Structures are given as structure tokens and as C-alpha cells.
Amino acid sequence: MEGMQQIVGRARAAFNSGRSRPLEFRIQQLKALERMVQEKEKDILAALKADLNKCGHNAYSHEILGVLGELALTMEKLPSWAAPQPVKKNLLTMRDEAYIGYEPLGVVLVIGAWNYPFVLVMQPLIGAIAAGNAVVVKPSEVSENTARLVAELLPQYLDKDLYPVVTGGVPETTELLTRRFDHILYTGNTTVGKIVMAAAAKHLTPVTLELGGKSPCYIDKDCDLAVACRRITWGKYMNCGQTCIAPDYILCDPSIQSKVVENIKATLKEFYGEDVKSSPDYERIINKRHFNRVKSLLEGKKIAHGGETDEASCFIAPTILTDVSPESKVMEEEIFGPVLPIVTVKSVEEAIEFINRREKPLALYVFSNNKQLIKRVISETSSGGVTGNDVIMHFFLSTLPFGGVGHSGMGAYHGRYSFETFSHRRACLIKDLKMESTNKMRYPPGSQKKV
């Protein structure tokens, strides 16, 4: 594999040539990406199946559909997004031209994650190309089939110098991070997020960090439990719980805990049948290391449902834990697995306090028939994003910025926000060289009259 210096250097030279800037070029590259996704759909689905045992339906709806949607949206809106934005002028600048120009940043770095390995490199890539940048793409080595596929496919469809793919693990990424980039978008965990930001600080490189955390899910006594639990079951166990915005744990009154468990159990049967292991729709844990990590969270816990594991296939059954203590290991870090702890709280105040005592999560969920209660939970807590009365879904609305806050990240993207993340908004004021008399007031010698 070629050295990082050469790859990044070539991308920079390619950017400096100016060819990634014209809108026609950007749209042509996006169109090529669209063709790639359409023509290679089978290969992409196969890679996702090999990496995560993701079935065709999930892989298509979670990873391909979203990418195609983002491509169509971006190609349609790009001319209006990229157009200079005139701004309101004041008295002194009435006769001038004042606007905000959208310019590419230069060479940007996109570091993907392994849990949705295709969409998490593609969506940032789309925004970065749309904004006119050169893009170095570093897919996660953990989802090795998708990484290999991305490395093979991108050069077949896109400009090779402008959009290189770099593969490898920690040593390669560390070396890559010593190079100077004009923006870095990283998706992954909090610990590595700090490392990425520290590396970026050396070059004063702005960063977008899409991290994670424990996304709480509060279920109010006053709600349609059957519906709530159905939606929660869907969001929790999709991709075998390996979703950054999965509801991590449930907060609810002790009086409804057993009903919640019942409802989730019933839904699980409906979704995956009697024998989850043989359902084609249920994924697997990505690798042994994470399998062992998630399995160890079950030790000494009250298992209300599930708990079966099979190391050979990295299978962990959809599991529910009840009466979980806030101090237990399963409540320490993001679970990122199909284990759903229920922590009981006696009131919504207690729930809010519980949430606020912890690091700000990427997502917050609250289920209630009481609109005021939902409003209250939202306004008294902080999180990257929120879905009320459902889970996950705010991710799918591209007019909403998607990102974290505090330990769950900084910056946001999706739709127009991707374009803006990868653009420099340059303030432009163009005056006339004439009309000097209006300037006289600001020049010395200063006097009370002028003031």
C-alpha cells in the first residue's frame, strides 16, 4: 500500500488543480456514485451479510435506500445550496454587494465505522463531494468485507486522485491523522474521538465527531404500551443492537416493568419467531471481541428474557434485564448489543435527574400520550437528537441535523447539513471605489461631531 503522504499529497494536488470545484464536475461524480450503488447492489448486500449477517431487507433499507435518497436530494439541491447567499445590509453598506459564498474546504478525511459500514462512509462522502472537496475515505477495518469492497469500487467510478480510499487498522489511521486535512469527520467511539480531535488540533483542523453514548428511553405510565414496546423492540434489536442511536436502556415506573417485558417478548416472537437463531432477519455481533464484551455484561444479572449465546457464530439472543442497578457494569458504557436493561424510576423527575447525571447521549427517547410530559423531558435534558413516541426515526429525516453533543459528539450532518459541514462560508463585501465622501466620517481626525 502506498504511503499516506503520497496519497494525501496527490489528493491535495488534485484539489489545487481546481477540477473538483465546478458544479458540473461534482454532480457528475455524484451521478457516478449513484450508478455504483445501483450496479453493485448485489455486491454491497453480500459484503454487509458477510460482515454483520445483515439480511437483504435491513441492508437495503438501512444502508442503500438512505444513500440513494441522499444522492438524489443532493444532486437536486446542490445548485441552490452552493449559490451565494445575499445578506441583509445596513445603512453604510446599502450600495454594496454583501453575501456569503460557499467554498470547498480543501482535502477532507472521512473515517467510517463498522456497524453501518456502507452508509457511514457514503453519506459523509456525498456531502464532501457536493461541497467541492477532495476526500480521503478510511472505512473501518473491522467490517473488512465492506472496507475491501469500498476500496475496490470507488476507484472504478470516481476520480482516483481526488477520492482515494485508505484501508488498514490503528497504525494506518494513526499515520493518516498526522497529515494535514481541512476537515475530519469521524464516526466511532468517544475514546478515539478524543484522539482524533487532539490530532486535528495540531493542524487547527475543524472536526465533526459522531460518537455515541447510552441513549435513554423513558416510558411513561400513560402510553400505549403495546405500540411503544413494538417500536422500541424494532430499534433496539435491529443490527443486533449495534446502532449508535439504539435505545440503550429503559427507564420506567416499577409498576409497568413486567408489562414492558411481556410486550417486548411478544413482539420479539412476532419479529423473529420461536427460534431467533434460525431467523434470517436477525443479525450477529461483528466479532469475538465485541461478543465477549457484550456477553460479560450479562454476568450476575436478572435475565427476564433471552441470555442465550453461541460464540462460534457470535450469536447473542435478544435479551432483557430487569431491576438493573444504576451502578452495574451494564449501565456504565454504551451496550452496543442486543441487551436491554430496565432501570426503574418512580417519577418523570427522577428519570430526568437520572439522565442529566450522565454524559449527554446521542439520542433521547420518550414515550407518552401526554404531549406536555414529552415536551418537559426534552426541554429539561440535553442530547444530540430526539424522537418522541418512537425510536431511531429522527435519523431518517434529512432536514434534521444529525449529530451529538458533549461526549456524544460535535457538529452535525445529513442533507444540507453535510454540504455546510464540508463548506467554508466566506463573508464577502464588495464596495465601490467611488463614493468616498461617505467614508469621511470614519477617518481621523476624530471629533465629537463625527462620533
Added chain:
Amino acid sequence: NPYAGLVSHLRASWLSGKTRPMEYRVAQLEALGRFLDDKKQEILEATELDMGKPSFEAFFSEILLCKNELNITLNNLCHWMKDEHVDKNLVMQLDSAFIRKDPYGVVLIIAPWNYPIHLFLVPLIGAIAAGNCAIIKPSEISKNTERLIAETLSCYLDNDCFAVVTGGVPETTRLLENKFDYIFFTGSPPVGRIVMTAAAKHLTPVTLELGGKNPCYVSDTCDVTNVARRVVWGRFFNAGQTCIAPDYLLCTVEMQDKLMPALREAITEFFGPNPRESPDFGRIVSDKQFRRIRALLASGRVAIGGQTDEAERYIAPTVLADVLPSDPAMQEEIFGPILPIVVIANMDEAIDFINARPRPLAVYAFSCDSKVVNQVLERTSSGGFCGNDTLMHVTLTSLPFGGIGNSGLGKYHGKFTFDTFSHHRGCLHRNMGLETLNTPRYPPYTQQKLGFLTTTFEVKRRGTCTLL
């Protein structure tokens, strides 16, 4: 950790929620307005003591521009705070989708010495407007203003939510060990790196307003008198100690010859035959800065000015001709009243010269030919751009003010300050009913379900782009 107590006190106030209601924010902002009114004289005196700031300049930058930002914020706060409803897709037509503007929590504002009131106050306006608590760290170099801020701000703002911390490098280093929810820093690139590295330990988002060498290209077709006045104004304002001052001039040797008498005339018009006696020309803030800037005079040849007086920290408005890229004045941001002229052959050479260097906070281009101005704009990259004038783009609050690359990251002024200090939280509030509509997304999966999902979720491309 000497500041841990202070930070946790502010954090407790933050958690109590008192900074969130609009009435509270408005009350604090109005108090800031009273601070500017009541302490106007003290501000003019302190900045004069610190760097000989002419009262005209101090009034303009430290009072007037700050009051403008206050009034714009007060006039629009209600609107800015509102949830922003967004367009929905097919599946979410019956839901509520909006962006909330959440405060971050406890923020840190580190200000420099050159516009010592403005550069803490304008960020603070945005921080308060967005509902945060804040620690303000003014520069110890402008020590009279530092004392004024430390002694009087607490009489105006809620001391449970807003505090001033004084001190130098050691104190700032200790302060940065604490966890903040946002850090806003104005200063030099090397210190910017230190601040961002400290922020990375806590994953604290930052805005860095840094600096660089702002080039000023003057084309051969221009009104020499007007160019000279606008450049002289921008360069010598605050004795050159302005992050967006035109740092150096690029022009042909013929233009250099034409400009020189015009520059001389403008300087005389503004500051009289002996600028040292003019009440409208400032001084250098410290002995260290004075000596640093004085050393830059050994560049090219002194065409105008060049006189210095160490006791007064006075450096005359100076123009250096025929400066070479290797000269001392071209190695660092000047931040003083010296204008080097670097001769180039034509516009293309000027653009290449600019692009070979780190991206600056501002690029200036002067020409009667608007095509020339646009060429420089389009072929360079900088925080901001002003054609046919200097500094003025930052007085328009509807324009974002910030750098790129070495000159910084993030932006503020007007609504941009409010947005800087808010977390834009995407919220989707769904209907609990209509559960059957969700069926296609649930297992067990079927082709039919997939087809349905595709139809409802898909974004179809409407026609072809007219460009192609």
C-alpha cells in the same frame, strides 16, 4: 485544580435552569448594556492607558459596535430561540419535526488585548442569549481593562452564572484543565492549538478566532487617492493591532510609485505632520510587542515614517517599499503600524503569492475593474473578503466573521454568535397511533414490505439539472 470550585458553582447554577428563560437572558443582556453606558468613560480611559487607544476608535469599536450587537440580539432573541420547524418527508407528514436551540451549559470565553472589551463582550452576548453560563478570561496584557472588567462586571451580571477569571499563562493553563461545554478563543494560532488540544481531552467544541497575514492587492486600474485612504485607515487603526488589518500590499512597481505620495498624503490628512502628537493615533500595547514590531523595520526600505520612541511605545505610521518575501516583515503577522509593499508583476502573480501562504482571516482587493476584484475573490481562500475597502465586512452583522485553516475555525457576529453557543438539536415527535403504517419496517421481512418501504422513503430526482 484552583478553578474547580468556581466551575462547579457555575455548573450547579446551570443545572438549576435559571439561565434558560428568555426573561432572564434579556435581563442579563440589558445589564450588559448598562455596563457599556455607565462605564463608557472608564473604558475609554483604560484602553487609552493600555495602548493609547484614541477615544474615537475606542468609542467606535468598544462601545458602538458592542451596543449594535446587543440591540440586534435583543431585537431578535425571541425569534432566534424558537423551535425551527423543518420540511418533512412522506412518512412523517403527521409528525412534528423541528430543531431546538439548546444551550451548551458552562462556556469559557478567552479574549485578547487589542479590542479588550469588544472581544469578550460580543461572544458573551451570544453565550448569554443562547442560555449559557460563562467564565470570561480577559487578557492580562491590557491590564487596565482587565482590572476594570474584573472589578465592575460582577456589579452588573448574575455572579452565580457569570464570572471573570484574571491571570496570565499559568492561570489560563489551569483553567483549561476544567471541563467546559464550549470554548471561544480569540488570539494567536499557536495558542489556538493549545486551546484545542486542551478541549479535545473533554470533547469540548471550540471556536477559534485566530489571525495571519491579510494580503491587500491593489490593481493598476484604481483610484489611487481613495485606495490610499481606505488602506491607511485599515492599517493604522489601533496602531495596526487589528486581526483583520491589511497586513501587506501587493502591487506592481508602477502602482507602488503612484501610491506612495497618496499614502503619505492620507497619513498626513489623518494624523497631521507629526503623528506622535495626534490624539487619533495609538501606541503599542507592551514593551515586548514594541521591540518585536520595531525589528520588522529592517525590511525593504522605509519610504514613509519609521520613527520610534521606546519610552512611549510609539511607532510612526510606516510604509516600507520594495519588501522581499524573505524580509522579516513578511515572516509573521505584523500587528503593528507598518505597511510593507511587495512588488509583483501582475494579478496572477499576486494570486499565486497569496495562495502559497497560509489562508488568512481576510483578503482585500482594490480595483475599478470588478472583474479583477472577482478574480482575486474566486481564486483565493480566506475567512472573509472585502473588495475596495478594508475592515468594513466585519461591521455588517449579517455576515459571519471567522477564519479558515490557520486563521481559525467557527464564526460569529449577529445571529451567528447565538448559533455558535447553541446546540441545534434535531427533534421528531411522532404520533402514537397509526401503528399499521410502521408494519413495513418490522421483521419478518418480505419483498412486499421492502417494496413498500422503498416507495415511501425514496427521494426521486426531479428532472435534470439545468447546468448539464
